[in-house]
Amino acid sequence: MSAALHAVPSVRDKVSKEEWQIRTDLAATYRLVAHHGWSDMIFTHISARIPGPEHHFLINPYGMTFDEITASSLVKIDVDGNKVMESPHPVNPAGFTIHSAIHMAREDAQAVIHVHTADGVAVSCQAHGLLPISQHAMLVHADIAYHDYEGVALNHDERPRLVNDLGTKNIFILRNHGTLTVGQTCADAFLRLYNLERACTIQVKALAGGTKINQPNDGVPDVVTGQVTGMNTSSAFADKLVWPAMLRLLDRKDPSYRN
Numbered sequence: 057m058s059a060a061l062h063a064v065p066s067v068r069d070k071v072s073k074e075e076w077q078i079r080t081d082l083a084a085t086y087r088l089v090a091h092h093g094w095s096d097m098i099f100t101h102i103s104a105r106i107p108g109p110e111h112h113f114l115i116n117p118y119g120m121t122f123d124e125i126t127a128s129s130l131v132k133i134d135v136d137g138n139k140v141m142e143s144p145h146p147v148n149p150a151g152f153t154i155h156s157a158i159h160m161a162r163e164d165a166q167a168v169i170h171v172h173t174a175d176g177v178a179v180s181c182q183a184h185g186l187l188p189i190s191q192h193a194m195l196v197h198a199d200i201a202y203h204d205y206e207g208v209a210l211n212h213d214e215r216p217r218l219v220n221d222l223g224t225k226n227i228f229i230l231r232n233h234g235t236l237t238v239g240q241t242c243a244d245a246f247l248r249l250y251n252l253e254r255a256c257t258i259q260v261k262a263l264a265g266g267t268k269i270n271q272p273n274d275g276v277p278d279v280v281t282g283q284v285t286g287m288n289t290s291s292a293f294a295d296k297l298v299w300p301a302m303l304r305l306l307d308r309k310d311p312s313y314r315n
Contacts (some may be wrong), residue, residue: 070141079114079128081243082242083129083314084303084313086102087306094253102168105166113133113134113155115131117146119146126313133147137151158219167239167240171234175260177233179229186259191280192252195284200225200252201221202228203221203228204231226248227248246299247294
C-alpha cells in the first residue's frame with residue numbers, strides 16, 4: 057500500500073452519508089480505471105456531482121496515481137475547480153474544464169469519466185471514428201458524439217462547444233485526444249466506458265490485422281441498439297449487477313479505496 061494512503065485523514069465524519077457513498081463509488085471508479093490500465097500517470101479526471109444546490113463536485117487530488125485514490129483523498133470543488141472543503145491536496149482546475157461544462161449543462165451527468173487510453177486516442181485519430189464492427193461497438197455506437205480538438209482544454213470558452221457537440225449523448229470521442237463517458241451514477245458511466253474501450257481496442261487490432269474487415273449486415277447495429285435499450289446499458293443494470301461485481305473485485309484486490 058502506498059505511503060500516501062496512510063497520510064490521508066478520514067473525512068467520513070465530516071460529510072453526509074450520501075456524500076460518503078458517492079466518495080466511495082468515485083474512489084472505486086478510479087481504482088477500476090487503474091486496474092484496467094486506462095490511467096495516464098496522474099493526468100485525466102473522473103468527477104462526480106454532490107447532490108444539492110451548490111454545484112459542488114468531487115475530483116482526484118492532483119499528483120496521486122489512480123490506484124492510490126481513496127474516498128477521503130478526493131477533493132471537493134466548485135464549477136471553476138476551486139476547493140470548497142479543506143484538503144491538503146492540490147487540484148488541477150484547468151483539467152476540470154471539460155467536466156465542468158458537462159456537469160453544468162446536463163442534470164443527468166452525475167458522473168463523468170475522461171481517459172487517454174492508447175486505443176481510445178488511436179480511434180479518436182481515425183477519420184471514420186468508431187466503426188460498428190464488433191458487438192461492443194454496436195452496444196454504444198448510437199450513443200456516441202464527437203468533438204474536434206482545439207488544443208489542451210484550458211480555455212473555458214470551449215465549454216459551449218463541448219456541450220453543443222455532446223448534446224444528449226452519453227459517450228464522447230474527443231478527436232485526437234481521448235474518450236469520455238457520462239452517467240447518472242459512477243457505475244453507469246463506468247459500464248459505458250468499459251464497452252467503449254473494448255470496442256476501441258478491438259477496432260485497433262482488427263484494422264492492424266492487414267485483412268478485409270467483415271462489416272455487419274445493414275441494419276444490424278440498429279437492431280443491437282434496440283436490443284440493449286433499457287436493458288444492459290441502463291443505470292439499473294449497471295448499479296445492481298455490474299457494480300457489485302466490480303466492488304467485490306476491488307475488495308479482493310485492495311479495499312483501501314473505502315478509507
